[in-house]
Amino acid sequence: MTTAAAYAEFAARETRGVSPSYERLSIAVSRDDEVLALLGLLPPAKRQPNLLFGVIRFLGGPVGDPAAFHDYTVANWPVIEAEMRSRATQTNEAGRCAILLPVLAALPQPLALLDVGASAGLCLYPDKYSYRYGGHRIGAGGPLLDCAATGMPLPAGLPEVVWRAGLDLNPLDVTDPGDLAWLEALIWPEHAHRRARLRAAAALAATEPPLLVRGDLVEDLPGLAAQAPAGATLVVFHTSVLYQVPPPRREAFVRTVRALPGHWIANEDPEVLAYPALPAPPDGVLRNVLALDGTPLAWTRAHGQAITWFG
Ligand SMILES: C[S@@+](CC[C@H](N)C(=O)[O-])C[C@H]1O[C@@H](n2cnc3c(N)ncnc32)[C@H](O)[C@@H]1O
Secondary structure (H helix, E strand, O other), X not given: OOHHHHHHHHHHHHXXXXXXXXXXXXXXXXXXXXHHHHHOOOOHXXXXXXXXXHHHXXXXXXXXOHHHXXXXXXXXXXXXXXXXXXXXXXXXXXXXXXXXXXXXXXXXOOEEEEEEOOOOOXXXXXXXXXXXXXOEEEOOOOOEEEOEEEOOOOOOOOOOEEEXXXXXXXXXXXOOHHHHHHHHHOXXXXXXXXHHHHHHHHHHHHHXXXXXXXXXXXXXXXXXXXXXXXXXXXXXXXXXXXXXXXXXXXXXXXXXXXXXXXXXXXXXXXXXXXXXXXXXXXXXXXXXXEEEOOEEEEEEOOOXXXXXXXX
């Protein structure tokens, strides 16, 4: 896919109805030969909209007006390029715990959680957050995660977590102001509720920091999994990670995770982690698929805001 087409698709499938400013910007970039030529100087994996827009926000550049965005990008390209080369999209969305909860709560307790591609590890606290699925409320602490659930078996309660660990190529530290500023810049402009959620989840994580290990999801997963305590159900999970992993490594990861004891929860784009048969999605908006041990269970929205259970 060309960079222009990737920005047009991002506008249509990811930002429409979710972030008007990013929808405007990505449409504008898809038609902007000058900015597209600059992006062409980067390796293909570094040209993505979330990285460009996150870096511009991180640097304090304008994202509300496409013309101002164009001028800023062209005038400041050397510093923008350097940031895009050194950074990666590592959005850490605690809201995705609302997607994981129905599966986690139904597994034999207590749990040993291992988050693959954990970023700052904010998805490692599903037992500390509270949840609202329509009129059904669970938990009382941490940020309240709202999720529109359709056809989902409602979780009876919170899981019991006795061990939490994360694996990431570049773990972020929520107690480091620079890392937190990057995580905030990755949140889309209109999403004040997500910035508030990030700050609340980061404050909670800072009181009980998770074990975060720098490493690769194939090479280093078995070693970290072996550290999980006996007597707890090991749950290896990953949300919105495999799109950053080249296809042959995805296959190696699936073989690796299947060889581990315990359970495996995936929440990924079905174009990245495919299943033989899936029901039709509710609409044309990009959705992930939630799966337990390779069995697909539900369509999920990107930031954990909705889940549609398969009939
Ligand atoms: C988009 S973020 C998602 C973070 C988190 N799972 C969430 O849902 O909030 C993807 C994360 O995967 C990590 N990652 C990408 N490739 C990886 C690999 N080969 N091994 C370990 N982590 C990886 C990135 O560094 C990044 O932090």
